[in-house]
Amino acid sequence: MHTVIGLEVHAQLNTHTKLFCGCSADHFQKPPNSQTCPVCLGMPGALPVLNRQAVEYTLRVGLALHCTLPPRSKFDRKNYFYPDLPKGYQISQFDEPLCLGGYLDFELDGQAQCVRVQRVHLEEDAGKLIHAPNGTSQVDLNRTGVPLIEIVTEADLTSPEQASAFMRSLRQLLRYLKVCDGDMEKGSLRCDANLSVSPDLQRWGTKTEVKNMNSFRAVEEALKFEQKRHVALLQAGQAVVQQTLGWDGDKGVAVPQRSKEASDDYRYFPEPDLVPVRVDQAWRDAVAAAMPETPAQCRKRFAERYKLPSYDVGVLTEERELADYFEATIEHFNEPKLVSNWVMGEILRLLKVHGQLKVAPKDLADVLQALAQGKIHRKACKEAIEAAFETGKTPLAIVEERGLDQLSDAGELEHLADALLSANVDQVERYRSGKVGLIGWFVGQVMAQTGGKADPKAVKAVLEQKLSNWLSNV
C-alpha cells in the first residue's frame, strides 16, 4: 500500500497590524472584540487597505522556500457563510498567489528529504467562536483580519513521520525568518492534511482531509490513524469516502466534520476593493537583502566557522535564540567546543527547568574561562551556573561567595603531599618498585583532604614530582 500526503499549512504573520486595517494583530488573550474596527467587522462601505509588511513577509517566506515570485498577484473573495466571518467572504488569493512553485529541504532520521511547495498565498484570518457550557456560542472578532499565509505542498509526502518532520522544519524556518512565532497550541501555526492510500503506485486512492492538529505529535498520530483506517477499508474491499475529519487528540480518533466543498462552491471572484499587487525586481531585491539567515545557512556557518561536529551544530541551531546565545558567548571566550559542550549540556538542562536563559553570555564566558584556566574545576563550574540560574547572581559571584575556587596554592599542595608520603612509606615503596598505578590512590587521598577543591591535574603533578624526588633521594 502506498500512502500519499499533502499539507496545507496556515501561519499567522506577526505584523503589528491586521492585513487590511490598523487594528493590532496581537489578538491573543485580549478582551473579546476589543481589537476591531469597521473594516474588520465588515461594515458596509468600509474599504480594505493592504498591509505592505504582510506582503513583504510572504515574499520573504517565498524566497526562503525557493519559490518564483510572479510580477503580478491579486486578491479574491472566497464566499462562505459562517458566524465568525462577518463580511460573508474571506479575502484570499485564488489563481494569482504571491509565490509559486518552491521546495523545502529537511532531514528525517539523518536522511535528506525534499518536498515541493505548490504555492504560498496571503489571506485574512477569520474570527473565533467561543462555545459556552450552557450551549450558547459567542463570537470574538479580534482575530478577524489578522494576516495568514497558506503554504500548500505538493502531495510528495509518503509517511506520517515525514509529514511531522516537514512541519518541524517549516516551523523552524518561519521562526528564523521572524515572520511567525510558530506556536501550534496558540494556533499561530495550523496544519490540515490530505491523505490517500492506494495499492497501485500509478493511481491515487480517494483522499480524506484531516484538520485540528495542534502539535507535531498530533500531526503524526492523526495521519497514522487515517492511514490505518484507509488500509483497513481497502483490505476489506470497501471504498474510502471523500470527507473532512477533525482530529480529537484526547480520544485519539478522527471524527467526520462536513463534506468537502469543491473550489467552485466558494464562487471565488477578484476582490474589487483592492488593486493587483505588482512585485518588481527592485522590491524583490529589497526583500532578499533584508532576509534574515535561514536555518540551513546558520548550520553551514556554524560548521565552517566554529568547526563543530554536526550533532553540536544541529542542537545549537535548533532555535535562533540558542544559536545567538552561543555566538554571544563565543565573542567573549573563543573556545567553541568547550562552550558548545556547556550550552548543550548544563545550559539547555537549566533552560528547560527555568524556562529562560538566566545567565548572560558574558557571565557564562567568564566562568568557562575560569574553568579553562584551572581556577575552578568542573563540579564547581556546574554548581556555580546552576546557582546563578536560581539566584540571578553571576556564576563568578557564586564561586566567590561559596569559595568554590580551586586550591591552587602550590605551597599548600606540597605540604599535603609531603605529609601523605611520609605517613605512607609502604605505599611509596610499592610505587617505587614499579606499581606506578598507585598514583591514583595518592591523588585520591590529597583530593579527599582538600574536600575536592584541588585541581586533580595539579595534585598529580606535585605528587609525581615528590615521588620521583623521593626515589632519587634514596
Ligand SMILES: [Zn+2]
Ligand atoms: Zn480592524
